[in-house]
Amino acid sequence: MYKRMKRLFRKIGEINNRYRQPRIEMSKGVVASLMFLGIYLVFLVCLIVYKFILLVQGVQ
Amino acid sequence: MNFFSKLYYKFRKVWKAIQLYLVIAGPGLVVMVADNDAGGITTYAATGAKYGYNLIWFLLLLIPVAYYVQEMTVRLGAVTKRGLAEAIFDGFGAYWGWYALVDLMLVNWLTLITEFVGMTAAFRIFGVPPWVTVAGVVMLMAIMVLKGRYWTWEKISMLFCALNLIYIPAAFMVNPSLTEILHDGIVPNLPGGFNGQLFFFLMANIGTTIAPWMLFFQQSAVVDKGMQEKDIPWGKFDTLLGSVLTVVVAIFIVVVTGTVLKGVDIDSAGQAAEQLMVSNHYVGAFMAIGLFDAGLLGAICISLASSWAFGEIFGWAHSLNQKIKQAPWFYAFYFFTLITAGLVVLIPGAPLVLITLFVQVIAVTLLPAALVFLILLLNDRKTMGDYRNTVWQNISGGFIVASIVVLSSLYGISVMFPNIYQ
Numbered sequence: 284m285y286k287r288m289k290r291l292f293r294k295i296g297e298i299n300n301r302y303r304q305p306r307i308e309m310s311k312g313v314v315a316s317l318m319f320l321g322i323y324l325v326f327l328v329c330l331i332v333y334k335f336i337l338l339v340q341g342v343q
Numbered sequence: 344m345n346f347f348s349k350l351y352y353k354f355r356k357v358w359k360a361i362q363l364y365l366v367i368a369g370p371g372l373v374v375m376v377a378d379n380d381a382g383g384i385t386t387y388a389a390t391g392a393k394y395g396y397n398l399i400w401f402l403l404l405l406i407p408v409a410y411y412v413q414e415m416t417v418r419l420g421a422v423t424k425r426g427l428a429e430a431i432f433d434g435f436g437a438y439w440g441w442y443a444l445v446d447l448m449l450v451n452w453l454t455l456i457t458e459f460v461g462m463t464a465a466f467r468i469f470g471v472p473p474w475v476t477v478a479g480v481v482m483l484m485a486i487m488v489l490k491g492r493y494w495t496w497e498k499i500s501m502l503f504c505a506l507n508l509i510y511i512p513a514a515f516m517v518n519p520s521l522t523e524i525l526h527d528g529i530v531p532n533l534p535g536g537f538n539g540q541l542f543f544f545l546m547a548n549i550g551t552t553i554a555p556w557m558l559f560f561q562q563s564a565v566v567d568k569g570m571q572e573k574d575i576p577w578g579k580f581d582t583l584l585g586s587v588l589t590v591v592v593a594i595f596i597v598v599v600t601g602t603v604l605k606g607v608d609i610d611s612a613g614q615a616a617e618q619l620m621v622s623n624h625y626v627g628a629f630m631a632i633g634l635f636d637a638g639l640l641g642a643i644c645i646s647l648a649s650s651w652a653f654g655e656i657f658g659w660a661h662s663l664n665q666k667i668k669q670a671p672w673f674y675a676f677y678f679f680t681l682i683t684a685g686l687v688v689l690i691p692g693a694p695l696v697l698i699t700l701f702v703q704v705i706a707v708t709l710l711p712a713a714l715v716f717l718i719l720l721l722n723d724r725k726t727m728g729d730y731r732n733t734v735w736q737n738i739s740g741g742f743i744v745a746s747i748v749v750l751s752s753l754y755g756i757s758v759m760f761p762n763i764y765q
Binding site for chain 1: 432433434435436437439440656657704707708711712715719720723725752755756759760
């Protein structure tokens with residue numbers, strides 16, 4: 284089990300190395316799109332967390 | 344004589360084109376018909392029951408929406424010979440790659456559960472216990488992939504796609520009024536005025552038209568099928584035909600429930616089938632068979648979408664053209680997701696309604712990201728060359744993607760906070 288986990292983490296490390304550098308040209312449009320995406324996802328995660336808190340508190 | 348020889352020549356030309364299409368046909372047709380999965384059938388059944396034929400015009404608008412988004416995956420797959428997951432890792436780096444992959448795995452697994460919910464509900468109407476349905480589906484899907492040929496899998500899937508047309512005879516059996524359909528359905532109108540509930544239904548219909556797994560599935564299927572750049576026009580035609588077919592089927596479902604169950608609140612397609620059974624046994628049975636088929640097609644595509652994506656990134660052999668010994672991890676992952684999703688449905692008291700709602704929310708965290716990545720990748724001149732998006736494709740595709748992002752997000756939010764638009 285330990286060996287398998289170790290192998291899995293090694294594989295993940297290899298994947299991270301292989302795709303360390305984004306290959307697509309980082310033009311202003313691409314950077315802006317990725318930034319928008321990041322902000323959008325943070326907003327969604329905050330909403331989901333908020334909903335989770337409401338559910339835990341028993342509020343619909 | 345000259346006329347007949349010309350006619351024969353034309354016939355031969357058309358026949359050859361059909362033969363060529365039949366070789367290329369598959370990914371677009373399968374993904375589009377599978378788009379009408381168990382959740383989709385529920386949405387269309389509920390739409391018909393709530394608004395009758397009045398939203399048919401809106402469904403027709405979804406043909407170009409589905410086509411424009413999915414044809415991009417055909418071009419990207421045929422040119423790069425890579426699935427979308429690998430393309431995201433390669434194009435945007437490991438951070439966005441892991442985000443997309445893990446999110447895809449989660450949303451696919453949850454969606455797979457909803458497909459099993461639909462299938463078990465459909466067969467329960469015929470008195471089949473859920474465990475028999477789950478076991479039967481797993482066995483059937485095992486047989487489909489274990490032949491070790493993509494071609495076999497695809498052709499069996501297309502048979503199930505043909506079964507999806509069962510809603511068409513069902514619609515004729517309820518004797519709808521063609522005049523009413525044309526009068527109420529074709530002219531754009533907003534029944535009862537624009538309000539929160541109508542907005543929810545419109546968003547739900549868009550949400551079921553484009554799901555994240557469809558993007559990943561079709562691109563991987565294009566790669567596994569071995570499509571080349573020269574096949575792109577046929578791949579596009581395949582996608583267009585699938586888009587039309589999926590909306591046609593959706594319209595016939597709306598016609599069935601709009602005719603028989605208008606004014607009834609429908610929570611699930613299984614409930615619609617049960618209620619239809621009361622008025623017309625055969626129509627109810629067709630609805631249930633269609634629901635099972637829809638769930639099965641969804642399960643077939645979704646489980647493969649996950650396995651292909653993981654295979655691409657982890658470097659496992661990941662083709663349906665390989666046997667279990669050649670691609671053990673690919674098949675292990677396939678069966679793991681399939682069996683665990685099936686088992687969840689069999690757990691007594693499992694929160695299936697919560698899972699069904701949760702799918703919509705999680706899908707919203709992946710769909711916009713996948714669509715934005717897709718557009719950016721299609722604009723990469725270095726990779727796509729002559730097949731990159733034109734200005735017109737960017738304008739139309741960009742508008743569609745922006746609309747989907749906004750509306751699917753609002754839909755996800757309305758699922759979390761049901762009273763927000765009231």
